[in-house]
Amino acid sequence: MLVEYHIQGRDLGIVPQIVRWAEEVGYDVVTTSETSHDPFLPLVLAAEHSRRPLLGTSVAIAFPRSPMVVAYTAWDLQKFSGGRLLLGLGTQVKGHNERRFSVPWTAPGPRLREYVLALRAIWDCWQNGTPLNFRGAHYSFTLMTPFFNPGPIEHPSIPIYIAAVNAFMARLAGEICDGIRLHPFLSPKYLREVIIPAVRAGAARAGRTLENFGLAGAGFVITGRTESDLAPQREAVRRQLAFYASTRTYRPVMEVHGWGETVDRLHRLSLQGKWAEMAQLITDEMLETYATIGTYDEIAGRLRERYGGLVTSVAMNLPLGTPADREAAREVIAQVKRIEAFRAAA
Numbered sequence: 364m365l366v367e368y369h370i371q372g373r374d375l376g377i378v379p380q381i382v383r384w385a386e387e388v389g390y391d392v393v394t395t396s397e398t399s400h401d402p403f404l405p406l407v408l409a410a411e412h413s414r415r416p417l418l419g420t421s422v423a424i425a426f427p428r429s430p431m432v433v434a435y436t437a438w439d440l441q442k443f444s445g446g447r448l449l450l451g452l453g454t455q456v457k458g459h460n461e462r463r464f465s466v467p468w469t470a471p472g473p474r475l476r477e478y479v480l481a482l483r484a485i486w487d488c489w490q491n492g493t494p495l496n497f498r499g500a501h502y503s504f505t506l507m508t509p510f511f512n513p514g515p516i517e518h519p520s521i522p523i524y525i526a527a528v529n530a531f532m533a534r535l536a537g538e539i540c541d542g543i544r545l546h547p548f549l550s551p552k553y554l555r556e557v558i559i560p561a562v563r564a565g566a567a568r569a570g571r572t573l574e575n576f577g578l579a580g581a582g583f584v585i586t587g588r589t590e591s592d593l594a595p596q597r598e599a600v601r602r603q604l605a606f607y608a609s610t611r612t613y614r615p616v617m618e619v620h621g622w623g624e625t626v627d628r629l630h631r632l633s634l635q636g637k638w639a640e641m642a643q644l645i646t647d648e649m650l651e652t653y654a655t656i657g658t659y660d661e662i663a664g665r666l667r668e669r670y671g672g673l674v675t676s677v678a679m680n681l682p683l684g685t686p687a688d689r690e691a692a693r694e695v696i697a698q699v700k701r702i703e704a705f706r707a708a709a
Contacts, residue, residue, distance in 0.1 A: 364666075364702040365391040365676035367579070369421065370405055371398060378405045379412040384683040386413045388693040389700070392449070392579075392676060394421035403436050410444035419449035421579070421678075422526045422544050426454060426474065427464040430481040430502055437482070437521055438489065438513055446518025449577075451544045452478065453526030456612050472531045474501045479523055479539055488512070490519040524577060528613055530561040537565025542577025546616075547678070548607040549582040550652050551669045553619050559673070559705075573707035581670040581677040583654035586662040588691065593656060598642070600654050605641035609633040620652060659691060663698035675704045 368385040370378060370393055385393055393409050393416045395402040402420040409418050418440070423433070433450075441448045454460075454471040461468050477499040484497040488507050495507040522541035527533040528548070536543040543562060545554070559578075566573050583603070585596040607613055608622075609629035617626050625644055632641050650656075657665045666677060677699055681692040 364674070364700055364704045365417075366696045366699050367392040367394050367419075367421075367676050367678040368416075369394050369396070369678055369680055370409065371396040371400060371402070373405065375405060375408060378408040381683065382409045382413045382416070384689060386416055388681075388683065388689050389696045390416055391700075392417045392419055394419040394449075394451075394678070396421050397424045397453075403440065406440055406448070407443065410440065410447065414445075417447050417449050418444055419524070419579075420451040422451040422453035422524075424455045424459075424464070425452040425478050426460055426471075427466050430478050431485060431504060434482050434485040434489075435513070438486065438516065441518055441521050442516040449522050449524060449542070449579075450482075451524040451526065451579075453544065454532075456610065469501065472535055475525060475532070476535055476539065477501045479525070482521075482523065486519060486521065490515045522577070524579060527558065527561075529615055530557055533558045533561035534565035534568070537562035537567075537573065537576070538569040538571075539565075541575075542579055542675075545578060545580035545582075545674065546607075546613070547580065547583050548604065548613055548616050548653060549580065550616070550620065551673060552652075553616050554578075554670075554673050556619060557615065576705075576707060577676065578674040578705050579676045579678075581655065581666060581674050584662065584666070584677065584679045585654050585656040586659060586679070586681070586695070588659055590658060593658070597650060597654075597656070601645045601650050602642045604645045604649065604653055605629055606633075606638075608645070609641060616653075620649075622649065625649075659695050662695065663702065666699060667702045671703045673705055677702075 368390040370381055395405045402423045406418045437450050457468045460466050481497050481502045487493045488495040495504055497504040524542040524544045525536050525540050526544040527536055528546045583600045585593055587593050608617055608626055614626045617623055629641050655665050655669050682688040
């Protein structure tokens with residue numbers, strides 16, 4: 364099992380130190396996301412100040428950026444990092460595309476399919492001199508003169524992961540992508556019954572295997588040295604779950620457990636701006652369904668019970684600020700790495 368550290372929300376000035384600590388204690392992957400900061404800029408610093416960890420966007424929002432823009436950014440990061448980039452892309456929901464990014468909304472699945480295929484066509488042009496002639500319903504790329512061509516790089520195969528909550532995107536990932544970025548709003552049951560079967564169906568449709576396919580993420584992880592360290596994290600995750608479950612796009616994740624009606628109630632409260640009340644609807648049973656909870660001594664065993672053989676990586680931020688923190692983190696990470704990861708033949 365790979366272990367990921369998420370650096371989003373950090374001031375760029377402290378990214379180098381955080382990344383050095385993460386590498387020191389054994390993290391395999393460093394990721395960023397697109398919430399209140401750009402997802403790509405921290406990875407430049409992460410690449411400069413580390414040598415081993417993979418560097419991933421988890422995720423960059425695709426549609427506000429042309430595939431050509433992302434192709435250039437990813438190509439440069441892949442070259443600068445020595446081939447360590449994991450390009451994670453997501454669609455976000457209609458409201459954010461239209462009202463936060465001011466971009467038109469169309470059916471996201473077919474559009475993301477073209478997006479991924481366009482990226483690969485552009486990179487093939489740069490690496491192999493293949494004439495650029497990508498024509499689709501959403502994107503068309505037919506011009507690449509030498510002045511604008513960055514040319515080949517040493518590690519041209521950039522893995523593309525896409526975010527998926529529902530079955531359609533999971534099938535798409537299995538069909539044309541190198542991996543899937545699992546939403547933290549996840550349970551083992553939903554993963555077994557919805558996501559993995561859809562990924563396998565997509566791979567079968569494309570006639571490909573899932574060898575080396577990545578399933579990144581194992582839901583929320585709540586851990587600390589002592590039980591008292593867990594209490595504030597439990598409440599923070601409870602609030603986050605209420606926020607996610609108020610979005611009707613994520614309804615299937617609740618419905619698989621028989622909690623679809625809670626989504627309706629949370630959505631109504633969100634429209635009324637009653638954010639403080641929403642967390643009260645997330646019961647302890649729900650919290651323990653969507654989060655793996657345990658002290659440092661317990662967490663690896665509980666992750667093994669819930670996600671062993673189901674995913675290829677676990678996202679788990681541990682305190683790193685002191686030598687004692689880093690020593691404790693090193694021990695926990697070593698235990699988690701021994702968990703069996705998802706295998707294509709399983």
